[in-house]
Amino acid sequence: MIREAILWMGGCFSPEQYLFWTRIQCIAWTAADVVIVFYMLRLANLARCTLGEPLHRWPYFVLGATLLPLPGVVLASGGWAVFGIELLVTVPHFCLIVYVLAVNMRLTAAFLQRLLGGAPSP
Amino acid sequence: MNVIVHGNAEHLSEAVLYARQVFYRHTLVESAGLFWLLAEFLILFAVLAGRRYLETDPVSRTFRWTGRDTQRALTLGVLFGVLAVFTYGRHVFLLPVHAFLLVQPDAADAAFLDAVAQMTRQRNGEHLVLWAAFVTGWVVLEVLIVYHGWRGHLLLRRLLDSSSPPSGGFTGNSRGGAVVVAGLLAFLLVPVAGAVTALQADNGLVQTMRAAYAAQTGYRDALYLYLRLAGVVWILVEWGAAVILWRAYRLLTDKVARMGERE
Secondary structure (H helix, E strand, O other): OHHHHHHHHHHOOOHHHHHHHHHHHHHHHHHHHHHHHHHHHHHHHHHHHHOOOOOOOHHHHHHHHHOOOOHHHHHOOOHHHHHHHHHHHHHHHHHHHHHHHHHHHHHHHHHHHHHHHOOOOO | OOOOOOOOHHHHHHHHHHHHHHHHHHHHHHHHHHHHHHHHHHHHHHHHHHHHHHHOOOOOOOOOOOHHHHHHHHHHHHHHHHHHHHHHHHHHHOOOHHHHHHOOOOOOOHHHHHHHHHHHHHHHHHHHHHHHHHHHHHHHHHHHHHHHHHHHHHHHHHHHHOOOOOOOOOOOOOOOHHHHHHHHHHHHHOOOHHHHOOOOOOOHHHHHHHHHHHOOHHHHHHHHHHHHHHHHHHHHHHHHHHHHHHHHHHHHHHHHHHHHHHO
16 A cells, blocks of 8 residues: 555656756755855854954855855756765865864854853953 | 577677666665765764753763763664665675676576666666655655754753853864865775766667566656655755854854853
């Protein structure tokens, strides 16, 4: 019965429909990723600026570079092309997120202490 | 369907190349899935650690690694390790098609073709199920990340609304980010080149494998539907995370601005 149900589900969804919705969803979740990474960088730089630490610059360029392959999703001929573009876009995003978290984790405590204590900036 | 001529080593060699290429493609896709899972695990750990830090009363001057962090790191690490071992290690017990073909004699009767077709269907089915499990894992992890991130945001807002007295200086930065990124990228050293080229051989054995893949179209399309339904949830959760981060940024920016006004 489960097998029949799965095959019925498959019969309701064609590869063309899959590709169509994949393109739309790809752009929607990538846009969310870009916003997430952007505001993570802004938060990190807010903390670094308050504490007199050097700001993150190159991550913004990496984030901008990941937007370049994105139009290719609309033009992709099949699932493999979309998968390849997704790798080019999301791998740098995840690496940026993990990098920002790892580099700023200890600094965040100091920033929070500055906000809670209200001490003057350097 | 053509039956391979007895003793046609060239056809067998082309079939091995075709099956190996499909194996590399599946491995590349599964490696990407593991990479995304690992990144989600790391982000979840960071969010949990951040929330734990905000829950301490009073909030500590420095971020200290506690026993609870160690416990969580070990749990997530073991879970990911099991997933990785299963993903790559299953091929030791569930022989890939190309490995099966390599140990066969030149004989290519109907029984052999049936065995190849069945094995192709099984390996493809396992790959589809594994991918569905990965997609489910990403969505579950992302929901956990957003939930704990939102709870952390509420704690932060409460802390900033009722600021504590000053409690001392601050520490320096960690340079562990580059090491973590290098580790993540290591997952993508799985043979990529073999997965992106197209093999045009079309002998009887290759046709058998192609037909076996085609026979599973119904299951593949059902998986595609599941992926797109999971994608809807994923998008909603991702935008939830984006809104939480934006609000946290606004909250902290306002606080910094108020500090500047007091000075």
